[in-house]
Amino acid sequence: MTTPHQATFFLELEASLADCPAGGLHMELRFREQPWWDSLAALTLLAVFDTTFGKPLPVEEFMKCETLADICRLA
Amino acid sequence: MYSVLSHIRIAGLAVTTGSVERDYVQDGLAAGIDRATLERTGKVVGLRKRLVVAAGVTALDLCADAATRLISEMGIDATSIDAVVFVTQSPDHSQPNNGSLLHGRLGLSKSAPAFELSMGCSGWVFGLQQAALLCAHGGAARVLLCSGDTLSQLTNPGDRATDPLFGDAGSATIVEKTGRSAPFHFVLGADGAGSASIIVPAGGARQPASTATRLETVDAEGNRHHAENLRMNGAEVFNFTLREVPDAVNAVLKHAAWMPADVDALVLHQANRFIISTVGRKCGFPADKTPMDIVEKYGNQSSASIPCALIDALGGRLESGTLKVVACGFGVGLSWGAFAGEVGPLAIAPVKSYA
Known part of the structure; x- marks a missing residue:
């Protein structure tokens, strides 16, 4: 079940990430394995998380995340 | 920490950059990165051109050049300077400090003290607060603040995450005591627990430079x-x-009793376009009030980036009129400093590369 905040997070992230295919983001996506994932995508994800959920994503926890569901659990 | 200081003005600004031009895409291609990736990253992050120093040129040289040009532009005598505040993390020597060396080069009065603040990207605001303090309560009528670094000499050309970001520059700012009553507001802060996030591990007393500290590793x-x-x-x-800068900007705005709509420009440390646009938006400022193209012209200039943005983006307006300016520097320490005050009219010696 995706919450409204999580849906907004996915939409904003998709709009902000270069080369991310439309509708390409979902909870179980292993984002680090995607061709569009790089250091700039990581900063973009941190920015969108902060904007959407109103708090920073702790970097140490973020480094352990494998899927977008892992990220959303830190919101 | 909040402080308010009055009867002070910024009387002049100058910036001198490195003279060697580096191109983000060309350097990346030479390092084996594909053009499409370089162009995409360069556009979003704001990396295009940067100016670094030639071998043997230091932050002291750049700041001395900026100070000399500014003193000439203002038509003042160097002996009228009552104190020097030098901000750098790339000094000529561990001893003596760059402030003393600049004092000697400019031939300043023996009654003018000269000292150094070891600050990086937040340093111009810290230095401005010190210079303002000397004018407001320290017996000085005119203080020379110089801030700048040559960080290109500290990054490794093989580190594509750090090296392409930095340019080299030195700035000079003249701060004067004045009859004007518009106050300068400052909010300064630090988070030493995050000090390892930006660090040169060796070369100081903790881990002296040696052959071993120059052995390269690959991450x-x-x-x-x-x-x-x-x-x-x-x-x-x-x-x-993201965590500290919006809070600092909001705090200094509150002390100044300003809303973002009252402010003519939010001048953030010019780290890169991506950070400035994200943080500026979070601070509630529109993009057209937030200069963010300094990095693609000059690179991240550490403590010289805010004065460079003031000259490059607002110079004409500051020479002829008064602007309500909020500035915020942030970086190594970790540390941050926010300033709110009316700036201008003032003298400007244009941004120029070191010759």
């Missing part, structure tokens, strides 16, 4: 560096910026 992303190089954890620094 998981393929970036090369050794212990005497500047290292930066980009994600940690970005999160720190």
